Amino acid sequence: MKKTTQIRPQGLTVIAASLSMVFGSALAQDNEEVTRLIRPESSVQFGAGYLSDDVIRFGQYSGLKDSGLYAIGNVDYLRRDDATGTWYRFDARNLGLESRSVRVEHERQGNWRYGIEYSKIPRYSQYVVNTGLRGIGDDIQMVTPVAIGAGFDKRLKTEREGVTITGQKFLGNGLDVQVRFKNETKEGDRLFGRGRFDGRQFLAEPIDQTMRQVDVILGFTGEKLQLSGGYYGSFFNNDNRSLTVFPFASGANVNNLSPIALPPDNEAHQLYLTGGYSFTPTTRANFKVARGIATQDDSFIVASAPGRSNLDGRVETTLLQAGLTARPMPKLSLLANFKYEDRDDETPVRQYFPPVSTTVNAFNEPRSLRSRTGKVEASYLLPADFRVIGGVDYEERRRNVIAVRQVNYREETDELSYRVELRRSLGETLNGSIGYVNSDRDGSRFQNPASFPVTGPVAPLHIADRERDKVRLKLDWAPAEQLSVQLLADVSRDDYSGAKLGLDDGRSTFVSLDASYSISDAWQALGWASREKSRIDNDSSTRIGTVHTPWSAEVKQRTEAFGLGLRGKLNERWKVGGDIQYSHDRSDYGLSGVPTATALLPDVKYTLRTLKLFAEYEMRQDLSVRFDAIHDRWSTNDWVWSSFAYSDGTTLSQDDSQKATFIGVSMRYAWR
Amino acid sequence: MKIDLRSVRRWMPAALLSIALLGGANAWGADDGERKDLVLTGDKVCTRCHDETEAYPVLAIGKTKHGTVADERTPTCTSCHGESPTHINKPEGVSERPSPDVNYVKDSKTPVEKRNQACLNCHQGGKRIHWQTNLHAARDVACTSCHQVHTQHDKVRDKQTQPEVCFACHKEQRAQVNRPSHHPIKEGKVACSDCHNPHGTAGEKMMVRDSVVETCYTCHMEKRGPFVRSHQPVTEDCTICHNPHGTVNDNLLKQRAPFLCQQCHEPSTHQGTVPTVEGNSAFAVGRGCVNCHTQIHGSNNPSTADGRGLRR
Numbered sequence: 001m002k003k004t005t006q007i008r009p010q011g012l013t014v015i016a017a018s019l020s021m022v023f024g025s026a027l028a029q030d031n032e033e034v035t036r037l038i039r040p041e042s043s044v045q046f047g048a049g050y051l052s053d054d055v056i057r058f059g060q061y062s063g064l065k066d067s068g069l070y071a072i073g074n075v076d077y078l079r080r081d082d083a084t085g086t087w088y089r090f091d092a093r094n095l096g097l098e099s100r101s102v103r104v105e106h107e108r109q110g111n112w113r114y115g116i117e118y119s120k121i122p123r124y125s126q127y128v129v130n131t132g133l134r135g136i137g138d139d140i141q142m143v144t145p146v147a148i149g150a151g152f153d154k155r156l157k158t159e160r161e162g163v164t165i166t167g168q169k170f171l172g173n174g175l176d177v178q179v180r181f182k183n184e185t186k187e188g189d190r191l192f193g194r195g196r197f198d199g200r201q202f203l204a205e206p207i208d209q210t211m212r213q214v215d216v217i218l219g220f221t222g223e224k225l226q227l228s229g230g231y232y233g234s235f236f237n238n239d240n241r242s243l244t245v246f247p248f249a250s251g252a253n254v255n256n257l258s259p260i261a262l263p264p265d266n267e268a269h270q271l272y273l274t275g276g277y278s279f280t281p282t283t284r285a286n287f288k289v290a291r292g293i294a295t296q297d298d299s300f301i302v303a304s305a306p307g308r309s310n311l312d313g314r315v316e317t318t319l320l321q322a323g324l325t326a327r328p329m330p331k332l333s334l335l336a337n338f339k340y341e342d343r344d345d346e347t348p349v350r351q352y353f354p355p356v357s358t359t360v361n362a363f364n365e366p367r368s369l370r371s372r373t374g375k376v377e378a379s380y381l382l383p384a385d386f387r388v389i390g391g392v393d394y395e396e397r398r399r400n401v402i403a404v405r406q407v408n409y410r411e412e413t414d415e416l417s418y419r420v421e422l423r424r425s426l427g428e429t430l431n432g433s434i435g436y437v438n439s440d441r442d443g444s445r446f447q448n449p450a451s452f453p454v455t456g457p458v459a460p461l462h463i464a465d466r467e468r469d470k471v472r473l474k475l476d477w478a479p480a481e482q483l484s485v486q487l488l489a490d491v492s493r494d495d496y497s498g499a500k501l502g503l504d505d506g507r508s509t510f511v512s513l514d515a516s517y518s519i520s521d522a523w524q525a526l527g528w529a530s531r532e533k534s535r536i537d538n539d540s541s542t543r544i545g546t547v548h549t550p551w552s553a554e555v556k557q558r559t560e561a562f563g564l565g566l567r568g569k570l571n572e573r574w575k576v577g578g579d580i581q582y583s584h585d586r587s588d589y590g591l592s593g594v595p596t597a598t599a600l601l602p603d604v605k606y607t608l609r610t611l612k613l614f615a616e617y618e619m620r621q622d623l624s625v626r627f628d629a630i631h632d633r634w635s636t637n638d639w640v641w642s643s644f645a646y647s648d649g650t651t652l653s654q655d656d657s658q659k660a661t662f663i664g665v666s667m668r669y670a671w672r
Numbered sequence: 673m674k675i676d677l678r679s680v681r682r683w684m685p686a687a688l689l690s691i692a693l694l695g696g697a698n699a700w701g702a703d704d705g706e707r708k709d710l711v712l713t714g715d716k717v718c719t720r721c722h723d724e725t726e727a728y729p730v731l732a733i734g735k736t737k738h739g740t741v742a743d744e745r746t747p748t749c750t751s752c753h754g755e756s757p758t759h760i761n762k763p764e765g766v767s768e769r770p771s772p773d774v775n776y777v778k779d780s781k782t783p784v785e786k787r788n789q790a791c792l793n794c795h796q797g798g799k800r801i802h803w804q805t806n807l808h809a810a811r812d813v814a815c816t817s818c819h820q821v822h823t824q825h826d827k828v829r830d831k832q833t834q835p836e837v838c839f840a841c842h843k844e845q846r847a848q849v850n851r852p853s854h855h856p857i858k859e860g861k862v863a864c865s866d867c868h869n870p871h872g873t874a875g876e877k878m879m880v881r882d883s884v885v886e887t888c889y890t891c892h893m894e895k896r897g898p899f900v901r902s903h904q905p906v907t908e909d910c911t912i913c914h915n916p917h918g919t920v921n922d923n924l925l926k927q928r929a930p931f932l933c934q935q936c937h938e939p940s941t942h943q944g945t946v947p948t949v950e951g952n953s954a955f956a957v958g959r960g961c962v963n964c965h966t967q968i969h970g971s972n973n974p975s976t977a978d979g980r981g982l983r984r
Contacts, residue, residue: 034710034731037723037724037731037732037734038710038711038731038732038733038734038735038739039734039735040735040824041735041824057852060856060859061856061859061861062859078824080740081742082740082741082742083742084742085740085741085742085743086742087740093832093860099856099859099860099861109737109740109742109743110743110744110745119861121856121861121862123856126852174797184891191959192966193959193963193964193966194964194966194983194984195963195964195983196964196983197942197964200958200963200964203966209894211891211893213890219797219798220797221796221797221798226796226797226798226801228797228798228801232881234889234890234893235893236893236894236896238894256984257983257984258984259973259984260966260967260973260983260984261967261971261972261973261984263894263895263972264897264899264972266893266896266897268889268896274801274802274874275801276796276801276802276804278796281789282785284804286801286802286804286805287874288802288874288882290874290882294896294898296896296897296898296899296972298972300972300973300974301972301973302973302974302975303974304974304975305974305975308974311898311899311900311972311974313897313898313899314898315898319874319875319882321874321875321882323802323804323805324805325804325805325809327785333810335804335805335810337805339874339875339876341875341882341883343907345898345907347898352900352974352975353974353975364899364900364901365901365902366898366902367898367902367904367907367908369907369908373876377810379810389810397908399904399908406937407936407937407938408938409904449938449940451940452940453938453939453940455938455939455944457938458934458935458936458937458938458939460905460935460936461912461935461936462905462908462909462912462936478778478779484778488843490844501938501939502934502935502936503935510843510844512843512844514840514843528843528846530843530844530846530847532844532847536927538931538934538935540934540939540943540944541939541944542939542944542945542946543939543941543944548939548944551946553931553934553947555927555931557920559847559848559851561846561847561850581850583847583850583851585851585852585920587920587928589931589947591946591947594946600948600949601947601948601949601956602949604920606851606852606920608850636852639949639957640922640928640956640957640958641957641958643949643950643957644957644958646958652958
C-alpha cells in the first residue's frame, strides 16, 4: 500500500508566510499602500439625523426644516480602467434631503465623454401666509376677504428640477466638439398681488415654467492659436400665461386688474467665435465676436385694441471684444481690452390701446443699449521691489429714448476711471499693497419726464452724475511657516450731483482680518472677522395737500461677521473639528425733515449664529463612523410684514426667533 | 534517495524563516536602480523622495486626470516642475537642496507667469482663452492659488466647497452669503462658477455669458422679455437693484422699498411718500411699492393704462 505523507496545514501557513515574507510581503504591503495612494477612491456614506425643531430659515433650500428624522446619503463612486484611461463616475448627494443631486459620467480620457446630471433645489418662503384666497396653485384665483388672522395658513414654495446632458468628443489635431443640454423646470407659487394705493390684495403667482439651454461648441487648441465657436440657445416656456382674478370689480383700486399677464414664452439664440493667439511667450491677443437674437412673440392674453395678437419682440445683440497683453520688457507688463456690445431692440413700435393721459401713451417701449468699454493698464517693477500698476477704464453707455418718460432720463453716460496701485514685498514675511481708484461719470443732458414734478427731477441712480473714490489696503503677513495673517481694508465714497432730488452721496468701509495657524501636523485653526458699513443719503419730497415738503433718508447698513474653525486628530483613529459662524446685520433708516410724526422706521436687525461640530472614528481601515452636530440660531426684528395687512385681510408672518439642533450619525466606507 | 518527510517538516520552516530574514533584508536594501515609476512616466526620480510623508504629498496625483497615463497627453513631473537638475542632484557645497525649476508652494520664488504657463501649455483653450486679459491674471493669481493638483478632491471644482476657496480673497461676499436673502450658495446648490468664469471672459465681472443680464437670464429667463411695457433698468443691468451675493432685503434687493424706488422716481404723486410702519402704509411694509407694481420686471399685457404702471 502506498503511503502518503501529508504536510499539516500549520506547516503550509508557515511556508506561505515565509515565502510571502521573502518575495511578497514587503512588496505586497508596499503595493497595497501605494495603491491606496494612487488609485481613485470611492466612498459611500449612509446614516440618519434628527432635527430638533421646525426651522424654515435653516432648511429653506434643503427641505431640512421640520423636526424629525432624516436620512443621510452620499455616494461618490469613481473607477478608472488604467489600461484604457476610461473613467466611470457616479455621484449622489443629499439623498435624504429634497436638495438631492445625482450625476453619472462615462469618459475615455482624451477621447470622449458623456454624462447626465439631475439636481433639485427647493425654496420655501420664509413667510407663512394667512389668507382667504382660493385657487392657490391655479391660474384662476378668487379673492375671499377674511378678518385678519381668520384665514388658512399656507407656506409658498417653488422647486427647480434640472437635468443636464453633456458630451464631448476629441476629434484629433487639437479639435474637439462639446454639447450640453439642460432642461430645468420651476414649479410652485410665489408672493404676488394686485391693487392701487390702499386697495392691495394678496395673490399667489402660479409658477409652471420650463427653461431649456443648448450649447454646441467646436474648439481648437493649438500651441499658439486657440479657437472656440458655437451656438447657444435658451428657451423659456410658461404654462401659466395669465392669472385671472375674481371678483373683477371689487373696488375702484382693483377694478380692471384681471387678467394679469404672466411672463411670456421667449427664446434667444447666439452664434459666437472666440479665440486667442500667442505671438510670443509674453505677447497674446484674444477676441470674441458674437451675434444673438432674442425673440418674444407669445400670444397676448387679451386682444389689444388695434387688434395685435403678439408683440413680435426681437432684440439683436452684437458683441465685439479684443484684448492684448504684452511684456515688452521684463519689468513692464501691458494690458489693453476693448468691448463693444449693441443690444438693439428691434421690436416694432405700435399702438396697443387708446392713449390715456400725457404720462401713459399707447405704444410699447423698446429698450436698446449700446456700450463701449475700454481698459489700458501698465504694471512696472520699480527698484526696491516696488511694483506700480496704473490703469485707465472707460465706459460709454448709449440708450434709446422713448417719447413719454416716467422718470428723468439720459441718453448717454460716460464714466472714466483712473487706477493706481503700489505693491511691495516688505520683507520675507510681509507683502502689502495700496490702491486708489477715482471714477467720474457724467453724460448727455437729462430729458425730463412727461409730468415734470414741481419739486424738481430725480437723477436716477444708474445714470446720475457720480464721482467715486476708492482706496484699498491689503497686507499679507506670514511670520512663520505655521501662521499667516491677512488684512484687507476698503474705503469708498460716492458723490452724486446733477439733480436736486435722488441720491446725494454714499460712503462705505469694509475691513477684514483673517488668520490661519497650524498648531501642529495634526491640528489646524483658522479665524476671520469682517465689518462692512455703508450709508446712502437720498433726498425726496412729499406732498401734503398742495404743499411739497423735502425730506431725506440716511440709510445705513452694517454687517459684522466672524468665523472660527478648528480641525485635528486626537489620535490615529479620531478626527474632530468644528466651526463657529456669527453674522449680524443692522439697517438704520434715518429720516430727517420728515413732515409726519409717524414716519419713523425702527432699525432692522438680523442675527445668525451657527455652531458645527464633527467627529470621525476610524473603526478599521476605510470604514469610519461620523457624528455631526449643528446648532443654528437665527433671529430678527424685521417689521416689513409684521405691521402690514392686505385689504382682503391676508397677513404674512415669520418666526422671529428660530433655533434648532441637528444631530447626525453616519457610516462611511471607502474603497479603491 | 528516500526523504524523511518528518525531518523535512522540522527543518523547512526554520530554513524558510532564515531565507526570509536574509531575503527581506536584501529587499529593503534594494538600490534605486530597481525602483519603478509609481504613477507618471519617469516619476521614480521624484518618488524616491517625495511620497505622502513629505510636506507636499504628491502621490495622490495618481487619483486624478493628470495621473491617467493611458491618456497620452498626461504630463510628467517635469512637464510642470521643469527638469530641475539641481533639485534632483544637490550640487556639492550647497547646504540646502535647491527648489525645483518651477515651484508652486506658498512662498515660491518662481514668477507667477511661469507657474501659470506650465498649466496653460495644456489648458489654454476652451474656457481659459481669455485668461491673460482677466483681472485674476493681472493681479498675479496663480492657478494653484485656487486649484489643488495633487489631490483627488480639488475643492474649487466641487460646487459644495468652491465658495470657501473664492472667499479666501473675496471676503465681502463671504459675509454677504449669510444674509437672510441669498442664493443657495452656502447650501451648496449654487456655486460662484455658475455665474462667473474665474479664468476670464469677454465681458465684465467675468460673467459666464459676457454680460450681467445674459448671465442672470440663464436661470431667470422669464425676465428677458422683451415686453410691451418694460422697466428700463431691468434691461440694462440687474445689479442696479439687486445684489446677487446676498442682502438683508427680500429678493436680493439692495435697498428696500420705497428707498430703492425713490432713487429714480420723482415725487410727482405718491412716489415721494414718507415711509412709515404706522397705519398700514403701502410704501414701506409688505412688498412696498411692489405691493401694487407686481410686474416690476415688465408686463406683456397690451390692455389699457395699467400696463404702463406695471400692475398687470
